[in-house]
Amino acid sequence: MANLAPLDEEITLAQLDLDPYPIYRRLRAEAPVVRVRAAGRTLLTKATDTKYVKDQPGIFSSDDPNTPMKRAFGAHTLMRKDGAAHLRERNAMAPAFNPKVITNDWMPRYEAIARDYVSRLPKGEVIDLFPALSGPYAARGLAIMLGMDEASDDEMQRWSQALIDGAGNFGWQDAPFARSDAANAEMNALLDSLQARHRAEPNNSALAVMINADDPIEESQIYANIKIAIGGGINEPRDALNTVVYGLLTNPDQLNEVRRHDDWDKAFEEAVRWVAPIQASSRLVTEDTEIRGYLIPKGDTVMTIQASANRDEELFENGEVFDVYRAKAPHQAFGNGPHFCMGTHVARRAVGKVMLPILFERFPNMQLPDPAKVLWRGFGFRGPITLPVLLQ
Numbered sequence: 001m002a003n004l005a006p007l008d009e010e011i012t013l014a015q016l017d018l019d020p021y022p023i024y025r026r027l028r029a030e031a032p033v034v035r036v037r038a039a040g041r042t043l044l045t046k047a048t049d050t051k052y053v054k055d056q057p058g059i060f061s062s063d064d065p066n067t068p069m070k071r072a073f074g075a076h077t078l079m080r081k082d083g084a085a086h087l088r089e090r091n092a093m094a095p096a097f098n099p100k101v102i103t104n105d106w107m108p109r110y111e112a113i114a115r116d117y118v119s120r121l122p123k124g125e126v127i128d129l130f131p132a133l134s135g136p137y138a139a140r141g142l143a144i145m146l147g148m149d150e151a152s153d154d155e156m157q158r159w160s161q162a163l164i165d166g167a168g169n170f171g172w173q174d175a176p177f178a179r180s181d182a183a184n185a186e187m188n189a190l191l192d193s194l195q196a197r198h199r200a201e202p203n204n205s206a207l208a209v210m211i212n213a214d215d216p217i218e219e220s221q222i223y224a225n226i227k228i229a230i231g232g233g234i235n236e237p238r239d240a241l242n243t244v245v246y247g248l249l250t251n252p253d254q255l256n257e258v259r260r261h262d263d264w265d266k267a268f269e270e271a272v273r274w275v276a277p278i279q280a281s282s283r284l285v286t287e288d289t290e291i292r293g294y295l296i297p298k299g300d301t302v303m304t305i306q307a308s309a310n311r312d313e314e315l316f317e318n319g320e321v322f323d324v325y326r327a328k329a330p331h332q333a334f335g336n337g338p339h340f341c342m343g344t345h346v347a348r349r350a351v352g353k354v355m356l357p358i359l360f361e362r363f364p365n366m367q368l369p370d371p372a373k374v375l376w377r378g379f380g381f382r383g384p385i386t387l388p389v390l391l392q
């Protein structure tokens with residue numbers, strides 16, 4: 001019988017929140033499979049292992065009843081289902097993410113929003129790009145493609161944060177659930193009020209395609225999955241935009257090359273490799289199994305650390321460095337397997353193709369006056385929490 005993976009009792013959640021990368025680098029070298037007491041989970045930090053786990057949903061289930069996510073969403077979303085039940089709900093929403101629909105319906109809207117929001121930014125001042133642009137841009141685009149244009153940017157961001165905080169409320173405190181309950185009530189009321197419009201005028205938004213399907217899924221699941229898109233579709237494009245702007249402004253040579261060759265999409269891809277907006281995912285182990293010779297017992301929860309996989313020395317030379325022109329290798333920022341991110345193409349295009357060229361055209365000499373003022377946070381989700389830039 002194989003041994004359990006080594007137990008680490010030193011790593012704290014606070015360290016992982018502040019800067020997990022030196023820890024992951026050490027773990028990849030010394031203990032790529034490790035039980036971290038503070039996280040209550042087995043962490044996997046090598047790219048082969050994180051991909052393997054996500055590609056084996058029969059052994060590593062997404063349906064983990066031990067997380068507060070169900071409580072926060074008041075529902076069992078598609079993200080926490082397996083097999084046919086998962087596919088049925090994923091397929092229900094898929095027409096809104098079809099590449100043609102993205103090109104014809106969503107990108108013209110994203111472009112109009114990008115121009116509008118960038119044109120409102122003041123010239124010659126230092127402003128925090130996070131609240132002034134990245135957050136609202138991600139919120140507005142998502143509201144439109146989900147079919148809830150009536151929600152304000154502030155509401156979308158507040159609901160998203162309430163769902164995330166609730167889903168991450170592993171201490172089962174009352175206050176985060178009170179906030180997610182209030183957000184759910186507001187979202188439900190809005191979704192109820194939107195049904196008549198979408199029935200009268202069918203369109204390609206996620207809400208409309210699910211409501212108007214020939215064989216629709218249950219209304220409760222339509223709402224639950226709209227909410228998973230709200231909880232999982234704002235902060236990642238926002239953090240990716242902040243990260244890529246930081247990466248380019250701190251590497252002016254690369255910015256010049258990117259500008260010259262119109263390589264904004266490459267810059268986006270490198271940014272999400274470098275600092276994955278979703279750093280870690282959990283899977284519940286359904287049968288005794290082994291990884292790297294260690295016993296992973298049934299009932300254990302493993303965490304795939306895609307943040308670490310994306311810097312794995314076996315795939316990436318100098319992975320700690322932002323380098324748009326590095327040798328190409330597959331990163332895992334959008335996950336793997338049946339739960340691969342539904343918003344991949346939307347996010348790539350909304351940030352890489354649309355926003356970056358518009359932003360750098362309007363402010364060709366944008367600068368980071370003090371890179372040390374850019375604070376990075378996050379263990380589950382990660383990105384700059386402030387991005388003060390001089391717009392010029």
Ligand code: HEM
Nearest residue numbers: 079233236237240277278281333334335339341342343347
């Ligand atoms: C840079 C931007 C984004 C990144 C890095 C990202 C990353 C991810 C990752 C890693 C997963 C898989 C989680 C897991 O395996 O447990 C995921 C799932 C998902 N993402 Fe994204 N995401 C981004 C943008 C978006 C956007 C814009 C939307 C919606 C418009 C979206 C909708 C979803 C949905 C619905 C799922 C669940 C899919 C399923 O369970 O089958 N994402 N995302």
